[in-house]
Amino acid sequence: MQWHIIMESLPLYVDGIRTTLVLLFISLASSFVLSVPLAVARVSPNRWLSKPVWFYTYVLRGTPLLVQLFILYHGLAQFEAVRESVLWVAFKNAWFCAWLAFTLNSTAYTTEIFAGALKATAIGEIEAARSYGLSGFKLYSRILLPGALRRALPQYSNEVVGLMHATAIASTVTLVDITRVARDVNANYLLVTESFGVAALIYFVLTFTLVGIFKLLERRFLRHLRPQSSATAT
């Protein structure tokens, strides 16, 4: 073990962590914003709304994220029409391609998670809401979505951790994330255990931090699902 190499490389790892986290959070934010309306469309009785969303999630979940990223980054660059269009300003940039690929992919999974939670809403809740005169937008914004998003928390936390690990493939399009730093240190010093060991440790800590945050959120938002203690029962 040559830990002084790792100590010298620590600033690089810190930059890698920043890249990984920024990529994770911008992708999560955009995929969340897209998933909520798409999930509503996905459970809609209107086939013109639900089928296109089904098709989208089916295709995006049916191909590997790495392939999707390569199509966006390397594939589109092959076409001169793309390179000469306004779009190229965006697609030229590795950050944009990675963000778009992660957003599109994560939106597909998150939409299915939210749609599943919406479908699982107890019929009694909807009947109660209807009897109060709630319908349409108000029914969704006040009753269906808040309940569904709460219930989706455990599965959603899996998606978040999964996406965090998936950001490792951003290194294939020149972004220097945690994995890329590990590969660089290994290539320069030929120390595989130290370089990838540190990366594994960082991912481990990040995973447990994310899981911990979701545990706190679940405790807050899913309190009503926990077994009642005698103190709260009285």
Next chain:
Amino acid sequence: MIRKVAAVAALLALFGVSQVHAQAPNWAKVRIGVEANYPPFSLMSTDGKFSGFDIDIANAICAEMKAECTLVSQEWDGMMPALNAKKFDMIVASMSITEERKKSADFSDSYYDIPSAWVAKAGTFKDVNAAALKGKKIIVTRNTPRAKFVQENFKDSEILLVAKEAEVTMELAAGRGDIGFGSSLAATAAFLKSPEGKGYSKVGTPITLGGAKEGGGVGIAMRKGEDTLRTKVNAALKTITANGVYKTINDKYFDVNIRGE
């Protein structure tokens, strides 16, 4: 007393013999780690046969050492762990010799050294220097002596570090950088002759970085302390260079001499 001395001597002899037996194999059998994913230096055909410059050199050295050689395919990232785990005894995978790497492995003498060349859209650059490339984006393969050179000498330029040599010209053609700095062979043979390379040309003259003479170049990596093997490999390398075997292999792949001596 005599008995004790005899016992110690016997023990020493035994130890010595076992030392020789365990530590110094005669290298009648050598296993070689190759990458098999870096044409034209090494590649694997669909039927599992290795070919390429690195492969031919490895085989020629083995023939010269009169050793029975086995080639083992290994991804680059796992080369050193596999070497240290004794899955093979040396690495012939176009590995550049650097000071940092010498801390983890021993290297043979350099077995090739290709000058580096600049490539850009024809007419965009007349000359290559820090002033001419100020504010421009240079594409170079990461973790190479070339990348180090660019980072040290073109501080006012943007640098796009890519993972593989082939990506230098790929990204250049895609328009993600202004000028590429890569292997003069990959740039000429592969790119400028291809349809994608139309309208591009070399800029300036190819340069040799930390070449074989300064202890750089590309070498064969071995576990630290395997001096017998290293001596044998270096001797074999000298012989095949002198007797023309190297030249035959060189000419099979390249129209310039890449020995770099």
